[in-house]
Amino acid sequence: MATNEPLPLESRSFLVLHASVTGTAIDTAERIGRRGRREGWAVTVKSVAQFDQTELLEHGLVVFVVPTTGNGAAPPQFIPLWTALLHPGLPPDFLEDLRYAVFGLGDSSYGKYNWVGKKLSRRLDSLGAHAVVERGEGDDQNEWGVESTFPDWVDRFFDAIDPLFPPPLGFTKLPLTATPPARIRLEKVASASSPVKLTADSAPLPWTGDARWARLVRNERVTKDDWYQDVREVELEVEGVEPSERNRLYAAGDVLEIRPQNTPEEVERFLTSAGWADVADDVVLVSPRDNDQPLPPHLPTPFRTTLRYLLTNELDISCVPRLSFFEWLAAFSEGDMEEKLRWFCEPAGQDDLIDYTLRPRRTINEVMYEFRAAKVPPEYIFDLLPPIRPRGFSISSSPASHAGKVDLLVAIVQYKTILSVPRKGLTTTYLSTLPAGARLPIRFDTSGQLKLPAGTPPLIMVGPGTGVAPFRALMEERVRAGANENLLFFGCRSESADCYFRPYWDELVERGFLTLSIAPSRDQEDKVYVQHKIPEHADRVWDYVQRGGHLYVCGSSTQMPKAVKKAVLAVFRDRGGLDEQGAEKLWDGMEREGRLVEETWG
Missing domain, CATH: 1.20.990.10 (NADPH-cytochrome p450 Reductase; Chain A, domain 3)
Structure with a gap:
């Protein structure tokens, strides 16, 4: 940490910045803001997406609420600020007058637990900033989640900052049982003289500046009618796109965000x-x-x-x-x-x-x-009420192969709990009810790491369930480029019921572009998953890795990524003759080089 004391605060105020993925960071940031206002602080809460990096020099005290996604990845909206902070030209006293606090959100089941919060703290320290309280960390693995650590951390934070700019004499903190004022005012308008243009039946406002409008072309179930899960192939056409633009709308590996309606x-x-x-x-x-x-x-x-x-x-x-x-x-x-x-x-x-x-x-x-x-x-x-959040879906098409249209593979979320009414996913339920021709707001998220490898290096893909979706998009481009060293481990429950894109995979196998290994977990007495298939292709996996190949893992973030890593590390040891430390080093090296990408979701 910096040793020189920063300038005194100019007012009893601070800024809370959040970079939310699931909504937890927004909620946590808002709770810090409410607590601060109760205690007489003027608090502004905003997303890093609304924040200009130069503003850091204008604030005396900033709180960062930052999640870590997957195995150490930063949320997309945090990247511009992080890139600015990493600029090599910044002097070590650049933020010497900034006081800060960091509360990280993560999952301790991952090796790089709360990685973004840790890196941010270290970088702020190296630029001369002063931490007012030790970094807090919320753990999704804990049954209480953020509540296991946040209440104690926020108490310590306010204890630390209260003396920095004491409240005026006679000020009384608003008790926790007292109701703070509402954040908005509602003024009834006479409908006759000022008709509203936006009603519940009209098109919603795009939620972000780069959102666009699309129309639903196709919404077709691809699992058997009597199968327990309803999975759809959804095709969308973006409005207002010139023919010359269509092939540049998005890239294989990108994600499409959809913001649903209730x-x-x-x-x-x-x-x-x-x-x-x-x-x-x-x-x-x-x-x-x-x-x-x-x-x-x-x-x-x-x-x-x-x-x-x-x-x-x-x-x-x-x-x-x-x-x-x-x-x-x-x-x-x-x-x-x-x-x-x-x-x-x-x-x-x-x-x-x-x-x-x-x-x-x-x-x-x-x-x-x-x-x-x-x-x-x-x-x-x-x-x-929290805001409706957009839901991201891996795009299963490349624009050149689909005339600019966007294909998605969507599992309609519905499951039972102890409650009598089945639980449903807001976005997938919304999508499942849309008829052909329906108009909906969408946004392309191009910030992910699952990109088409440069050139034609070997590619190993692991994609159980709908995790296979982006691999169809990548393969469409790989075939076009003549890249024929591709190995796909695809997990389904039954080859006859939910083996997505099977005709396409079979065609690529016949043409010599793909080696396909299917793990149909329920087609036999003993369950078979993608990690169980990896040893059957150990020689090819090791050969591909040795020759600069890429390994992409996509799908559920529960146990699958860890099981796949364990199976691949076994290949590194058995075929490469590496010890445990050497295998881990090779895995980490591939990750640093961008040759190993995990795109998973809860």
């Missing part, structure tokens, strides 16, 4: 539970209460809209609620109900909260129905 039935249910049904279609003017808490950046300020529109297009009522949701609900409850809600927010109540929400995957809408006696004023809608 169904009319779910919205109506929420409105009824909240007691807002009578005002759901009143035209209102939404504006921020103060500049520290602006509206989401894609919304105009002020925003003329309706509660029904916001619940349909902007706010998530279908996700599992976080602790902060219960804090807000408790503020507008009474008696035994308030006592139960506040218990959920206590450290001692975390097991009960998990049993109530996380284990059964109970949704916000279901909780609102059960606690419908709570009287939440509509102006707290942005405090109570």
